[in-house]
Amino acid sequence: MDQLQLLVSGLANGCVYGLIALGFVLIYKATEAVNFAQGDFMMLGAFVALGLTNAEYMALPFWLAAPLSILVMAVLGYLLDLLVLRRLFGQSQIAVVILTIALGFVIRFVAGAIWGHEPQTLQSPLSQGDISLGGVVLSVVDLAVIVVTVLLTITLYQFFQRTRLGLAMQAASQNQMAAYVMGIPVKRVQGLIWGISGATAAVAGILFASKGAMDPNAGLLGIKAFAAAVIGGFGSLPGALVGGLIVGVIEPFAARYLAAGYSQIAPYALLLAVLVFRPHGLISQTRMKKV
């Protein structure tokens, strides 16, 4: 029973990592760049929701504030691409990497300036209540996190596999020039991806803030999610989720059964192992090139 309890709380944590990892993978799939501000997007999404919901700020009902903050983050993602990232169109990947790291710092300090640096809790209806299932006590928020994450992953996966826009996004990531010639508006498609990844970050942020206190440095969680994305196989949406779940589950077990401190390094130890033995990740999208 004890292990089961650890497993469930690990899965719920892992889902949040998985959602942030989804954001990494989305941007990577569409633009072949890595957005190192993805964790900070999540934090910002959480604070936008918190600012709209909490009694001391705007005090909107949660079920109105949640979709609103998802929308705000989607627009923000799109605008960020339109106004900032598009200026680097055609520049090397490293320029985008540096820019997103800088963006992360900016977002962290902007959030601190608006909402303060103290930890705050989202007044979310998800935060209350437990459900007991055959001896395992599940909190409502853990259950919500798992359900929402699975649904979102399936939707995004279907979107990329089936829809005209999703396929256009994949095409644009593989070869921009060829995508143009096929009639795909590459820049607009990339902007939309940033929008989707902003929305995904907001969902992750709302769920994470429902689980516990938030502060502007919570975005640093993104590093763990980055490890999750790499473990899952960068470029694969289901891989991102699986990677997130693995990292999430490893932590509580390592904390329980290993000496103190090991739980912090366990995800990265796994990351190293995956890079050595399966460099393309567990669910890989690319294959070795025949030479």
Added chain:
Amino acid sequence: MSLLEIRNATLKFGGVVAVNDLSFAIEEGEVYAIVGPNGAGKSTVFNMISRFYAPFAGQFRFDGQDLLTVRPDQVANLGIARTFQNIELFDQATVLQNLLVGRHRHRQSTLLEELFFAPRVRAEERRHRHAVEEVIEFLDLQAYRDKRIAGLPYGIRKVVELGRALASGPRLLLLDEPASGLSVEETQDMRWWIDDIRRQMGITVLMVEHDMGLVSGVCDRVLALADGARLAEGTPAEVQSDPRVIEAYLGTGAV
């Protein structure tokens, strides 16, 4: 009215004049070639038609429409398809998937219909698959249908790129050096295909090519360029025997 009409096109890169006051027109149903030494500006002309480069000056009209008012992604919708000198395919996708992307401009379903795979989407999907299968049969690509591009030999990739352009159902097909890097047999195949593309499919072809055997074999008219400007225009035989063309290719002898 000509299908494609280019008037007084000029493009400079810094101080280098890549294309200099160039004018030519292509009639519907013909196969037209641009020849010239390396650096003559042949591919630059293609890239201006594709709207990758904006000309300094000049007019570009396709079927009466001003090409300079459309974005690069809208060129495909006008019915212009192209291949690239260095082959630009979606390397991580299969041959079939690459050809299906060629159908992108013909897809009409909405996002919601697609997410739920509505009957209309299924019917449309079947139609696109059918169109692509015709191209696969035409180009004899059956054996490679589900192979990833990344593992295919150069000659096959070249054919796949031609197939993707054909799958989009163009009115004007731009071929950038269709025979470069191909073996003698493959070049022969390419010649037959270009012939059939014009005769059976009724597609107008504009190509850049160095292989004069292929050019004289399939082209109605040839334009010779040097340093971005027109040297000569006419039938392949006329252009090949033009003294200015011979001079541009071989240089003047010490007379």
